[in-house]
Amino acid sequence: MTTQIASRDAVRVILADDHDAVRSGIRDALDPCVDIAVVAEAADGDELLALAGSTRPDVALVDIALPGVDGLEATRRLVESGRGTLRVVILSVQGADASILGALQNGAAGFVLKSAGATEMELAVRAAARGENFLCPSIARKVIGAYLEHVDTRDDGTRRLTDRQRQVLELVAKGHTTKRIAQRLKISVKTVEAHRGELMRRLDVRNIAGLVQQAVRMGLLTL
Structure with missing residues (x-):
């Protein structure tokens, strides 16, 4: 959908959610972080997979309920592609047990509720970029x-x-x-x-x- 240029040392992030308002909110939350850059945005799973290949992000923030290729399947494909050090953080409206397990089993590095504040979203991105796992506190x-x-x-x-x-x-x-x-x-x-x-x-x-x-x-x- 969109691509942007990031500084060389910034953590490169791709956002994938079919709601413009959600993507805008996350982008605004991360914008003050000078060392984190949103380099691309996707509205569905197919677009996510395509943009991930061309923009080479470090972290993907992925809605679990993406249209087309859903978030869990997209996560599995991104992880199994062996593309560098890309890490995936799943976004969800609610923390259902099956969703949490499914995310982790498909290779996600983290799980964050969409209601999370800016600080929590930043922590998730930074943890994933460091190669660590992150679950929202709740x-x-x-x-x-x-x-x-x-x-x-x-x-x-x-x-x-x-x-x-x-x-x-x-x-x-x-x-x-x-x-x-x-x-x-x-x-x-x-x-x-x-x-x-x-x-x-x-x-x-x-x-x-x-x-x-x-x-x-x-x-x-x-x-």
């Missing part, structure tokens, strides 16, 4: 809450999490970097790294996406 809280509730009912004491580990997990889910978590909790970066390592070992996952998938397998999220 979804992350739901998943983590269900998971921790299950963990606390187990008899195996080694599966229980300390209060500090819970805090670290919640901040990781919100997209905070290790340095930022250390600042928030007033502990050293090395301590945060140690907590993250132990946390992932105890939960037997590598990242928040893995946590969601395990929560589904455990029946905490229903499809």
Whole structure:
């Protein structure tokens, strides 16, 4: 639909949504970020796939309900194309369990509600550009809450999490970097790294996406 020129070092973003107002809102939210540039906009899945090939974005913000090739299928194709380091963040009106799982299973790096504010949208783009996963806080809280509730009912004491580990997990889910978590909790970066390592070992996952998938397998999220 549209393409723009970005500075050499900016994170290149493509927007895909069939509503002009939604694209405009996201563009306005990201516009103040001098190191993030919206280089293209698409109104359907076919246009997204075509523009992604010609504009070579770093991050794609994709409506899950795109007309034509839908957002989940478009995500799968973009990820499987092996095109550089492109990362996809799914946009949705609501955080249904099946939608979250479908997004992650198709290779999405993140999931954000369309009602998200400018700061949250920026965090999602930056996390994806760094190669990290991002779930909007409301979804992350739901998943983590269900998971921790299950963990606390187990008899195996080694599966229980300390209060500090819970805090670290919640901040990781919100997209905070290790340095930022250390600042928030007033502990050293090395301590945060140690907590993250132990946390992932105890939960037997590598990242928040893995946590969601395990929560589904455990029946905490229903499809």
